[in-house]
Amino acid sequence: MKKVSLGGCDRANPVLPFGFWLPRKLVEGRMYTWNDKPYRCPVEVAFAAVGGKWKCLILWHLHLDKMRFKELERVVPGVSQKMLTQQLKEMERDGLIVKTVFPEVPPKVEYELTERGHSIFPILEQMHGWAIAQFDLKKSAEDE
Amino acid sequence: MKKVSLGGCDRANPVLPFGFWLPRKLVEGRMYTWNDKPYRCPVEVAFAAVGGKWKCLILWHLHLDKMRFKELERVVPGVSQKMLTQQLKEMERDGLIVKTVFPEVPPKVEYELTERGHSIFPILEQMHGWAIAQFDLKKSAEDE
């Protein structure tokens, strides 16, 4: 039962997540705004940025190398064009990836990670290790 | 543009997220099963476990100390009874928290983190730091 030091926090004056402290009345309202939406904690912002349905897979592939749209569609199993477009747009808006359009026929578009996009990778790797260790995950497909 | 070592991975034989490698045909199917649902990557399992709408706030408060249902309702701003119950149940099922029911009138129920629940905390703290650093988050409420 580890405790974190909080310097006089009590339940009547609740603390805010992860090192922040505010008196009660401020806890009631919204705390952070990101992309025009309210969040109660920066961790929620992080989840919103990289926790989308296909985002961790996309991030992982782009961490290896830049890729074209069609390549991503192939290596992210089960994603639809619509969802892939949507998730890529969001991550571009959030500064995680950059898109390069080549003025050619047929069109060619490449996606690659920004520094910010690369910077989340160590955390994703830790989540990977945590999930493997805690939940004893096994592959359900079988090699043959 | 950092690269991770992959030992001969190419796009025709795509690798799987975060250190796993599988031939193409296996990429097509599901890879992991958790709570009877398919996931393509352990990171997705981690997000499913702790990425729920209110879970990081609940985890944070329970990391400080065990709490009763009503206390949690008070310190998690905006949560409804239904959602609080639902999220607590999921995390109990996933072994992140334990519930203790005291046979009293009126009822008394306490929630506290398990070892597994505590073990995710360092990762959440890193996500907190990452979001703060990357997105320049500011509190939208004002102290006075």
Add this chain to the structure above:
DNA sequence: CCGAATCCCAACTGATACTG
């Protein structure tokens, strides 16, 4: 005090068809 059960609306997701 601690929920379970129900209803209902909004958001998300997928399939399909179409375009430059």
Add this chain to the structure above:
DNA sequence: CAGTATCAGTTGGGATTCGG
């Protein structure tokens, strides 16, 4: 090749009511 547009199905979440 790299998207957009549209529609339909599913899920998520809030409000309310009821029970132990």
